[in-house]
Amino acid sequence: xxxxxxxxxxxxxxxxxxxxRVHQRQIVDFTPGRPHxxxxxxxxxxxxxxxRWLRSLGVLDQVVVWFKPVDPPEWMTAExxxxxxxxxxxxxxxxxxxxxxxxxxxxxxxxxxxDAEFYPLEALAKLYGMRLRVELDLRHLKQTMKMDALKHITxxxxxx
Numbered sequence: 001x002x003x004x005x006x007x008x009x010x011x012x013x014x015x016x017x018x019x020x021r022v023h024q025r026q027i028v029d030f031t032p033g034r035p036h037x038x039x040x041x042x043x044x045x046x047x048x049x050x051x052r053w054l055r056s057l058g059v060l061d062q063v064v065v066w067f068k069p070v071d072p073p074e075w076m077t078a079e080x081x082x083x084x085x086x087x088x089x090x091x092x093x094x095x096x097x098x099x100x101x102x103x104x105x106x107x108x109x110x111x112x113x114x115d116a117e118f119y120p121l122e123a124l125a126k127l128y129g130m131r132l133r134v135e136l137d138l139r140h141l142k143q144t145m146k147m148d149a150l151k152h153i154t155x156x157x158x159x160x
Contacts, residue, residue, distance in 0.1 A: 005068065005069075006073065006076065007020075008110070009085060011112070012085075012088065013083075017113050018112050019110075019124060019127060019131075020111070021108065021109055021110075022092065022108040026049075027050070028092050029049045029053075030056070033053060034049065036048055036052045039067035039086075050067065051064035054089070057093075057116040058121060060094040060121075061092075061093040061094075063092075064091075065087050065090075068086050090114075093121050093124060094106055094107065094108045095121060097129075107125070107128065109124060109125075
């Protein structure tokens with residue numbers, strides 16, 4: 001089960017859209033009508049995607065249903081777990097990032113932005129690339145200002 005199910009579900013409940021990179025251990029298969037992990041079963045057949053295919057939006061672009069796992073994660077209360085939906089419709093897409101002289105890298109994203117015409121694959125790839133640059137810029141800024149080891153939460157404690 002993807003660890004992103006829970007934050008994406010929470011964001012969806014607040015009507016906020018999300019774009020996440022899929023964890024490398026999660027199986028994403030773009031074959032139409034493919035077999036999948038059975039919902040509500042703790043031990044299903046290994047090696048299958050944990051999402052049910054709904055429709056294809058392109059060769060490496062699809063809409064799938066993610067299922068809530070049988071058991072909640074340790075960090076989540078029973079009330080929080082019960083408040084989440086049993087299924088979540090998301091879009092999975094994959095694109096290649098290549099630099100001359102380097103091996104191609106496949107990036108797989110999952111998003112709640114389901115409209116392929118309004119949110120084409122290229123635009124989502126660009127959005128994810130911008131996010132990575134922003135993270136690197138923030139890290140550089142924190143290191144330059146010698147603030148890379150901040151452990152405080154409130155403004156007052158940071159100012160001390």
